Amino acid sequence: MFEYMGDRISNAIKNIRGMGKITEENISDAMREIRIALLEADVNYQVVKEFINSVKEKALNAEVEKSLKPDELFLKIVKDELVSLLGGDYVPLEVNKKPTILMLVGLQGSGKTTTAGKLANYLRKKYNKKPLLIAADIYRPAAIEQLKTIGKELNVPVFSEEKKVLEIVSDGINYAKENNNDYIIIDTAGRLQIDEKLMGELKDIDALINPHEKLLVIDGSMGQDAINVITGFNESLNLTGCILTKLDGNTKGGVALSVRHLTHIPIKFVGNSEKMDGLSEFYPERMADRILDMGDILEIVSKVEDVIDEDVAKNQAIKMKKGTFDLDDFLQTLKQIKKLGPLENILKMLPQARKMGLNNVSIDPKELAHIEAIISSMTLKERKNPDILKASRKQRIAKGSGRSVEEVNRLLKQFETMKDMMKRINNGNLKMPF
Numbered sequence: 001m002f003e004y005m006g007d008r009i010s011n012a013i014k015n016i017r018g019m020g021k022i023t024e025e026n027i028s029d030a031m032r033e034i035r036i037a038l039l040e041a042d043v044n045y046q047v048v049k050e051f052i053n054s055v056k057e058k059a060l061n062a063e064v065e066k067s068l069k070p071d072e073l074f075l076k077i078v079k080d081e082l083v084s085l086l087g088g089d090y091v092p093l094e095v096n097k098k099p100t101i102l103m104l105v106g107l108q109g110s111g112k113t114t115t116a117g118k119l120a121n122y123l124r125k126k127y128n129k130k131p132l133l134i135a136a137d138i139y140r141p142a143a144i145e146q147l148k149t150i151g152k153e154l155n156v157p158v159f160s161e162e163k164k165v166l167e168i169v170s171d172g173i174n175y176a177k178e179n180n181n182d183y184i185i186i187d188t189a190g191r192l193q194i195d196e197k198l199m200g201e202l203k204d205i206d207a208l209i210n211p212h213e214k215l216l217v218i219d220g221s222m223g224q225d226a227i228n229v230i231t232g233f234n235e236s237l238n239l240t241g242c243i244l245t246k247l248d249g250n251t252k253g254g255v256a257l258s259v260r261h262l263t264h265i266p267i268k269f270v271g272n273s274e275k276m277d278g279l280s281e282f283y284p285e286r287m288a289d290r291i292l293d294m295g296d297i298l299e300i301v302s303k304v305e306d307v308i309d310e311d312v313a314k315n316q317a318i319k320m321k322k323g324t325f326d327l328d329d330f331l332q333t334l335k336q337i338k339k340l341g342p343l344e345n346i347l348k349m350l351p352q353a354r355k356m357g358l359n360n361v362s363i364d365p366k367e368l369a370h371i372e373a374i375i376s377s378m379t380l381k382e383r384k385n386p387d388i389l390k391a392s393r394k395q396r397i398a399k400g401s402g403r404s405v406e407e408v409n410r411l412l413k414q415f416e417t418m419k420d421m422m423k424r425i426n427n428g429n430l431k432m433p434f
Contacts, residue, residue: 006291008037042223042254086284091266094212106217108190111245116187117150118279132181134172135160137189194232220244226255245271328383331375373401
């Protein structure tokens with residue numbers, strides 16, 4: 001998502017480098033490239049027009065500070081306008097009411113039921129909530145079973161009954177109160193298109209329970225049709241936000257740049273993988289940084305804080321500094337890194353990732369599994385002191401891990417190279433490339 005658009009914008013800005021100041025003449029090519037990039041990303045035409053006019057006006061009226069070059073100032077203006085387009089400020093999810101009631105709405109195929117599970121997982125992990133899922137989609141075949149399967153996978157309770165929708169919702173909320181569930185997520189029915197019956201049922205649920213959050217789940221690949229869908233739901237329900245799904249694929253992403261500006265409804269989450277932890281809070285500034293290949297270090301930090309033990313990480317950092325980091329420490333580090341999910345997704349969030357080609361890196365999880373198997377086949381003594389690994393020991397390790405002696409040797413060599421690099425960095429003999 002956004003990669004092609006972001007690259008075109010970045011290349012357009014490069015053309016201003018070396019200019020003494022910003023003029024209408026030297027930014028005209030850049031503005032044209034940015035306009036084309038946004039239109040090709042399926043951003044609404046009116047939004048593009050307003051964006052271009054605003055950037056151009058601010059750029060031509062801006063005074064270039066001594067600390068900034070013209071291209072850096074222009075980049076700052078483009079970023080600020082992107083942030084504004086994406087909504088400006090971060091709008092958090094309501095979590096402080098007890099119980100907090102959240103109603104998910106949307107068309108069929110938008111990923112609503114899966115998103116209900118992802119939200120439950122997110123709330124439990126981040127806020128230590130005790131969520132309940134209510135299965136209120138009684139029309140789509142297997143919708144209730146799908147939610148039950150998700151609930152079982154997450155160990156989150158799912159409330160369902162063979163009754164009318166309003167009775168299910170009412171009974172589910174009473175069940176939550178009796179069982180001290182402090183967050184209720186209602187998975188409502190969708191349709192292939194907006195219709196009077198769908199909206200009537202949703203309005204009835206809304207009137208009955210007065211939910212704290214009414215979130216529209218919408219397929220991020222819908223393009224400009226998404227605006228009509230959002231507007232249609234909002235007119236009936238007064239939405240509090242929306243969740244864009246399927247933004248991990250080849251979606252153009254233009255809807256994310258159009259939605260807030262045209263509907264004034266904040267994007268609260270984006271779905272970035274099919275896994276149950278594939279849901280991220282939406283921060284306009286961080287998204288703008290990613291579009292412009294400036295990275296998203298805060299998102300990496302957030303992921304690390306969620307899955308990696310802080311005491312273990314500090315202890316290993318001290319060992320790295322002292323030069324006592326061994327293969328057993330490396331094995332523990334590897335196990336924690338695996339919790340972050342696919343490493344290529346982390347690499348994509350580094351600054352200048354696209355420029356360095358890290359967005360196209362593919363890391364085979366089997367390779368990490370092979371490394372883990374090799375180290376796990378060593379004794380603790382061997383992990384602490386790999387110098388004792390002679391031919392017979394290496395053959396035993398290779399046999400025990402199902403790998404070859406050559407792979408064992410390669411791992412040992414790579415580990416020694418890594419240790420040497422860490423030692424040189426700590427001694428100040430090696431400068432990092434950033």
